[in-house]
Amino acid sequence: MVSATTFTQCGKYSRLDIEKALAALLQEFGGMKNIISPGDSVLLKANMLSASTPEECITTHPEVVRAVAVQTLEVGGKPFIADSPGIDRFSDVARKTGMEAVARELGIPCVELDAPVPLPVAEGNVFQRIEVSRRAVEADTIINIPKLKTHAQMMLTLGVKNLFGTVVSQRKAQWHYNVGLRREAFADLHLDIARGLAPRLTILDGIRGMEGRGPSNGKPRDFGILAASSDPLDLDFRVCTLLRAPLEEFPLYRAARERGLVDKSARWDAPGLPEEFEIPPIELPKLDALHLLPPFLDRFGKRFLASRPVQEKKKCIRCGKCVEICPAGAMNLTKAGDVEIDYEKCIRCYCCQEVCPADAIRFSKGLLLRVLEGLRR
Numbered sequence: 001m002v003s004a005t006t007f008t009q010c011g012k013y014s015r016l017d018i019e020k021a022l023a024a025l026l027q028e029f030g031g032m033k034n035i036i037s038p039g040d041s042v043l044l045k046a047n048m049l050s051a052s053t054p055e056e057c058i059t060t061h062p063e064v065v066r067a068v069a070v071q072t073l074e075v076g077g078k079p080f081i082a083d084s085p086g087i088d089r090f091s092d093v094a095r096k097t098g099m100e101a102v103a104r105e106l107g108i109p110c111v112e113l114d115a116p117v118p119l120p121v122a123e124g125n126v127f128q129r130i131e132v133s134r135r136a137v138e139a140d141t142i143i144n145i146p147k148l149k150t151h152a153q154m155m156l157t158l159g160v161k162n163l164f165g166t167v168v169s170q171r172k173a174q175w176h177y178n179v180g181l182r183r184e185a186f187a188d189l190h191l192d193i194a195r196g197l198a199p200r201l202t203i204l205d206g207i208r209g210m211e212g213r214g215p216s217n218g219k220p221r222d223f224g225i226l227a228a229s230s231d232p233l234d235l236d237f238r239v240c241t242l243l244r245a246p247l248e249e250f251p252l253y254r255a256a257r258e259r260g261l262v263d264k265s266a267r268w269d270a271p272g273l274p275e276e277f278e279i280p281p282i283e284l285p286k287l288d289a290l291h292l293l294p295p296f297l298d299r300f301g302k303r304f305l306a307s308r309p310v311q312e313k314k315k316c317i318r319c320g321k322c323v324e325i326c327p328a329g330a331m332n333l334t335k336a337g338d339v340e341i342d343y344e345k346c347i348r349c350y351c352c353q354e355v356c357p358a359d360a361i362r363f364s365k366g367l368l369l370r371v372l373e374g375l376r377r
Helices: 015-027 061-073 091-096 099-106 134-138 158-164 171-179 183-197 233-244 252-259 295-305 322-323 349-357 367-376
Strands: 004-011 041-046 076-085 110-111 116-118 131-133 141-145 148-151 155-157 201-211 219-229 308-311 329-333 340-342 361-365
Touching: 004 015, 004 233, 015 061, 015 201, 015 219, 041 061, 041 134, 041 158, 061 076, 061 099, 061 141, 061 201, 076 091, 076 099, 076 134, 091 099, 091 110, 099 110, 116 134, 131 134, 131 183, 141 158, 155 158, 155 233, 158 171, 158 183, 158 233, 158 295, 158 329, 171 349, 183 233, 201 233, 219 233, 219 322, 233 252, 308 340, 322 329, 329 349, 349 361
Parallel strands: 041 076, 041 141, 076 110, 141 201, 148 201
Antiparallel strands: 004 219, 116 131, 148 155, 201 219, 308 361, 329 340
8 A cells, every 4th residue: 555645625524525535535545445355354443532413523523434434345344433432431422423323324333442452562662561442453454533623732633643542441541640741752652552553544534623622622613624644643744734733833743753753854735635725724722831841840840830720610510520530530529519629639631621521621821831922922
């Protein structure tokens, strides 16, 4: 298979439009027959972050997943749709995102990524032991189907980060705890997982995505693209550039560059799109400039400089998801419905903001971020 990334325009989620756009993308790779062998078990790794509807633009649209599944079936593959939501019950997620309906229509499984096993260690890995779902490790082929979104901790969540979903359930939160404030360390983890799983193909759902306080509390936004790549890292850098997001501030890019995985002479254009195609700049979440601090100052940075989570009482629906997901055990829901936060324990991982269905967690800017913003003025 040719190593490439290609884009095409697609403005709506009509079945016909998506099938046509996907077929055009796959032509660049010699068709799906050049990616999948007959009889292969094929993990369709969608973004199924939460029990939300397709219109909320939090998860991969089911029509995109359906089109990929149909192409897989046509060449004799055995696809199954799967992910591991961080907190919502998988059955609820599958039903509400529309994945269950797609699976039922096509007669294929839609299953939770469970049963953690060690991921084979790739040469140059930063982390020597990472556990992901057995289903991901044992699949003959992985087709990665992420959603184009912003991310409050990692700036963007695209192809590489979508594979973090193969980490089983709340073990994701434990990884947030393990890496603490070191955003590049978290990016290194994502790189290790992506290199270990090595998806044969990544199809990005960028028809309609999210900007602002992603990955779950941002604003839906039309982007009008689908993209395909044999290298999710290459795809992510090209999408970042297409969105006119600052590549040098993208934690994944910085981590990859530090590890020598970036061709410094590369041009991150978007092949397949007309020269005049343009996406207005995306609204990015504000990231703390914590990479300016060495690791031994994590405790100091966390306590005095980093932004801290704050409950917005008027928005809060008292569901307790933030308390349940918190890897540091820093949150508590009182009988009065207030969220108490122990800032000595809080690691500023943003898991609470990520899972909050009511956008009721905001972040009070840390001292360092306020000073830097003042300097920019």
